[in-house]
Amino acid sequence: MHAAVVSAFDRPPRYQEFPDPVAQGADEAVVEVVAAGLHPRVRSQADGSHYTSTDELPLIPGIDGVVRGPDGRLRYTILDDTTLGTLAERTILRRGRSIVLPEGVDPVAVAAAMNPAMSSWVALRRRIDFRRGRSVLVLGATGNAGRMAVQVARKLGASRVIGAGRNPAALEALRPLGADEVLTLGRLAEAADVDVVLDYLWGEPAATAMVDMISTRKERSDPVHWIQIGSMAGLTSPVPSAALRAARLQIVGSGIGSVDGREWLEELPQLVDAVTEGEFDVRAKAVPLKDVEQVWAAETDDRIVLLP
Ligand SMILES: NC(=O)c1ccc[n+]([C@@H]2O[C@H](COP(=O)([O-])OP(=O)(O)OC[C@H]3O[C@@H](n4cnc5c(N)ncnc54)[C@H](OP(=O)(O)O)[C@@H]3O)[C@@H](O)[C@H]2O)c1
Numbered sequence: 524m525h526a527a528v529v530s531a532f533d534r535p536p537r538y539q540e541f542p543d544p545v546a547q548g549a550d551e552a553v554v555e556v557v558a559a560g561l562h563p564r565v566r567s568q569a570d571g572s573h574y575t576s577t578d579e580l581p582l583i584p585g586i587d588g589v590v591r592g593p594d595g596r597l598r599y600t601i602l603d604d605t606t607l608g609t610l611a612e613r614t615i616l617r618r619g620r621s622i623v624l625p626e627g628v629d630p631v632a633v634a635a636a637m638n639p640a641m642s643s644w645v646a647l648r649r650r651i652d653f654r655r656g657r658s659v660l661v662l663g664a665t666g667n668a669g670r671m672a673v674q675v676a677r678k679l680g681a682s683r684v685i686g687a688g689r690n691p692a693a694l695e696a697l698r699p700l701g702a703d704e705v706l707t708l709g710r711l712a713e714a715a716d717v718d719v720v721l722d723y724l725w726g727e728p729a730a731t732a733m734v735d736m737i738s739t740r741k742e743r744s745d746p747v748h749w750i751q752i753g754s755m756a757g758l759t760s761p762v763p764s765a766a767l768r769a770a771r772l773q774i775v776g777s778g779i780g781s782v783d784g785r786e787w788l789e790e791l792p793q794l795v796d797a798v799t800e801g802e803f804d805v806r807a808k809a810v811p812l813k814d815v816e817q818v819w820a821a822e823t824d825d826r827i828v829l830l831p
Pocket of ligand 1: 562641663665667777
């Protein structure tokens with residue numbers, strides 16, 4: 524088969540021939556990949572920087588996607604950690620790790636939307652006791668996951684959604700998606716009283732935001748749940764100790780490992796329904812898998828979806 528193959532972590536994957544995957548046992552089946560998203564997590568898998576990386580090469584990256592199951596039906600799957608990812612003509616489908624998609628679904632939209640949408644969906648539903656009527660700040664709201672987070676928070680009943688980021692034009696575009704307010708990073712004191720922060724930035728901006736918000740928060744003993752989801756601005760953050768003492772700040776992370784695989788799968792049906800019923804604005808750009816090397820470093824606001 525053909526696949527995007529990583530042979531060295533300092534080079535983009537190359538489209539080349541690769542041995543077909545082989546199913547091991549009754550719980551696995553070889554399936555055709557229909558569409559797979561080029562998410563930041565896929566890039567960090569391919570350059571060896573993701574925290575789940577095992578340094579094993581060669582590697583076919585790709586963590587999820589739409590596949591055609593043995594019964595001919597389209598399924599969305601999230602793979603286990605594997606070196607045989609979805610940026611290939613075929614991959615391994617494991618029992619219990621996929622859900623059947625409705626007839627007539629757009630596989631490109633599903634492949635583009637599920638990973639970014641799941642980040643906030645699972646964070647709000649599985650990492651904290653989120654109730655309707657709570658207010659949510661999305662820190663780093665202008666990327667694919669942040670834009671989805673604004674829409675997901677709204678769908679899950681947030682009373683007030685604030686989008687924050689560094690890009691004023693992209694922030695304005697969040698209003699039609701459900702953001703009540705948009706703030707550049709220097710103005711986060713104005714969001715001091717939110718109940719939940721969905722943080723896609725981490726790094727220095729998160730630490731500065733915590734100080735700005737906590738020092739101006741009116742009811743400091745009211746909990747503020749800070750959910751660490753992405754690290755676009757830095758893998759580490761210089762969080763001052765006082766931030767944790769001066770207010771009821773509760774920092775948790777949401778991602779692979781902090782939520783059980785079974786729980787991720789339990790959340791998929793509702794989210795797939797929302798995506799396939801067009802409830803979210805999805806930005807997707809379909810590209811043939813053979814062009815993977817050319818688009819690897821492309822700067823685009825759309826989520827690239829590779830089609831084998
Ligand atoms: N834990 C999970 O479950 C999970 C799931 C999906 C994604 N994630 C993580 O979430 C993060 C975002 O993913 P994504 O799919 O939204 O990526 P994306 O579509 O590439 O968007 C990332 C956005 O971050 C903004 N950005 C980058 N550096 C920044 C900085 N220094 N300060 C402020 N904004 C900055 C950029 O927006 P502007 O250019 O407009 O500023 C960029 O568009 C990644 O770290 C990803 O790994 C986590």
